[in-house]
Structure formats: structure tokens, C-alpha cells
Amino acid sequence: MKNKMTYRMRNRMRNRMRNQTKKLLQPAVLIVCVLALTGCTGKTDSTTSHEPLIQHTDTGVTSNPAADNKKDMERTSAEMESAASNRETVSSDIEACIREKMDTFEEDCTLTGLWYDRERSERIIDSYMEYGRGASNGVKRDDVIVILSDLKTGENTWSFEPNAVYTDWNWILIRDGETSEWVVEDYGNE
Structure with missing residues (x-):
């Protein structure tokens, strides 16, 4: 009988520990999922990824540092002058x-x-x-x-x-x- 009581108590304690762990992990997992889905990069500056970082110059070249289009970013000054002269x-x-x-x-x-x-x-x-x-x-x-x-x-x-x-x-x-x-x-x- 004593062994049965000890067994039940251990199971109850184990279940309580599991429930407490679940209660602690659920919000943490939820926060991680939200951050992953919103694309949080951990940056603390005031710009966001959807904010346009568009600058206009006399040559008409678009400069967007957040852009993945490396071709635009690698233009030489000769190419920019050529673009301006084509107008x-x-x-x-x-x-x-x-x-x-x-x-x-x-x-x-x-x-x-x-x-x-x-x-x-x-x-x-x-x-x-x-x-x-x-x-x-x-x-x-x-x-x-x-x-x-x-x-x-x-x-x-x-x-x-x-x-x-x-x-x-x-x-x-x-x-x-x-x-x-x-x-x-x-x-x-x-």
C-alpha cells in the first residue's frame, strides 16, 4: 500500500512538473513564433524593412540599402553618368x-x-x-x-x-x- 501511495505521489509530482513546464514554455514558444513570423532581426534602429529608403539623385539612380538587388548597388559612376546623358x-x-x-x-x-x-x-x-x-x-x-x-x-x-x-x-x-x-x-x- 505504501508503494502504491508513493507511486501515485510521484506521478502527481511528475504531472505537476510537466504542467508547470508547459505553462512556462507555451508563452516562450509563442513569442519565438511571433518574432519569426514578423521577421524581427533584433535591430534597434528606427527603420523598418517596409519603410522605403529611396533617395533621388540628379542621375535618377535609385538607392535602397535594404534592397537585395545588388545589380543596382554595384553601378559605377561611369554608368550613372551614362544614364543621366540618356535622358x-x-x-x-x-x-x-x-x-x-x-x-x-x-x-x-x-x-x-x-x-x-x-x-x-x-x-x-x-x-x-x-x-x-x-x-x-x-x-x-x-x-x-x-x-x-x-x-x-x-x-x-x-x-x-x-x-x-x-x-x-x-x-x-x-x-x-x-x-x-x-x-x-x-x-x-x-
Whole structure:
């Protein structure tokens, strides 16, 4: 009988210890899971991973230290000067077309620069004609142009980061023929 009592007492003590351990481990495991899911890196500075660290320079190069895109970060000064020299001014009718489209935005956005870069435009047009709407809407390649801009957002925005500058924003314009007016078909970042 004494052995039975001792056995029961040991089991009770063991169960209590397990329950206490579970009570202590559950919050710890929960905290670790939350930190893992939110991507906590242990940094104590004020920047977060979703905050845009976008800087605008005269060359139009985007600098985002948090970005994984090492190609942009490894540009030489010669490449940056080349990019700046490729910029051409935009005709007033194309600028008016883009500003008209901007007026339809429900968000607080402002164009802070507008230019044409032949090399980049051709590359984006290639993609548009092969994978984008150009593959299905029947537009001829000669009737597509891509204009680049910088876009500054204000406080009142729901799909952009508030108070940020988006550099090299693409505006894809199309027309029915040489004598037709340009229309904004699509826009966004590469």
C-alpha cells in the first residue's frame, strides 16, 4: 500500500512538473513564433524593412540599402553618368497625357520629373510587347513609347508608401497610328 501511495505521489509530482513546464514554455514558444513570423532581426534602429529608403539623385539612380538587388548597388559612376546623358525631354502633348492620367488618381501623388530614355524604353517595350498587354491588344511596336518619371507621394495614399519618392516610374503610352494622340495604357515600376 505504501508503494502504491508513493507511486501515485510521484506521478502527481511528475504531472505537476510537466504542467508547470508547459505553462512556462507555451508563452516562450509563442513569442519565438511571433518574432519569426514578423521577421524581427533584433535591430534597434528606427527603420523598418517596409519603410522605403529611396533617395533621388540628379542621375535618377535609385538607392535602397535594404534592397537585395545588388545589380543596382554595384553601378559605377561611369554608368550613372551614362544614364543621366540618356535622358531626353518629353514633348508637351505626352506630358499633358500623363498629367491627365495623374488627375484620375485618387491618391496624393505628384510628378517630380519626366523624361525619355531610349535604351530603357526599348527594353520595357520589348517586355510589354511579349508579356504585357501589347501581346494581346494588337498595337504596333512603333506606336508604343515608355516615359520615365519620379513620383512623390503625400500623406493621403493607400497603395503607395506615404511621403515617399518612387524613382524611374514607367508610363507606357500607345496610339492607334502616327497621327493619333497618345494614351496612357499602363504605368508602374519595373
